[in-house]
Amino acid sequence: AQSVTQPDIHITVSEGASLELRCNYSYGATPYLFWYVQSPGQGLQLLLKYFSGDTLVQGIKGFEAEFKRSQSSFNLRKPSVHWSDAAEYFCAVGAEGTYKYIFGTGTRLKVLA
C-alpha cells in the first residue's frame, strides 16, 4: 500500500540557516511526488513536484527537492530560511490512474529571528 512518512513533526531553525524537511514514501512503481506549504489559516500551495527526469527539482520561494529512488525519499531543502517560511509543509504522493493523493502528516516549521 502507498504511504508517506514525514518523520519530523516540528522543526525549528534560525532565520538564515539552511533547511531540510524529510519525506519518505512507499510505492511499488514510480511515484508522482509533491510538496505543499500551508500558512496558518490558509489553503495549500504547491511548492514543487516531481514526475520524471532530473531528480533535483526547483520550486517556488527558493525551495528545491531531490528524488532518491534508492532511499525512497523526496526531501525538501532551502539554503537560507526566511521568517516568512514558517508554516506547515506536506509531502504527498500520487499514482498514475488514481484520483487522490496520499499525504504525509506534515512538518511544522518554526523560524527564529
Place this chain on the structure above:
Amino acid sequence: DAMVIQNPRYQVTQFGKPVTLSCSQTLNHNVMYWYQQKSSQAPKLLFHYYDKDFNNEADTPDNFQSRRPNTSFCFLDIRSPGLGDAAMYLCATSSDGTGVDEQYFGPGTRLTVT
C-alpha cells in the same frame, strides 16, 4: 488570476443545524475535491467530482453531502453538524483527476460548531 474561492472563510453553526459551504473555481477544471482538515493533521479527502460524477470516500460519514450544479461551483452540505465536525474544510481542483495532476487549493473555510 484563475483561482479557487471558498465562502465563507469562517462559519459558525450550532450543533445539529445544517450548514453549507461553497467553493467556486475559475480554472475550468473537471475535478473538484472536498477535504476535511483538523488541527495539526493532514487533509482528509471526503469526496470528489469528476465532472458530474460524484465519488464518495468509503469512510466519509453520511452526514456529509455535496452538490455540483455546474463546472464552476461545488457545495459541501453538513446535514447535522456535530462537535467533531469542527475543522477546516478545503476545496481543491485539478484538470483531470489523476494522481499525476497538480491540485489547486482554496483558502479554506474554518467551521466552528457551538
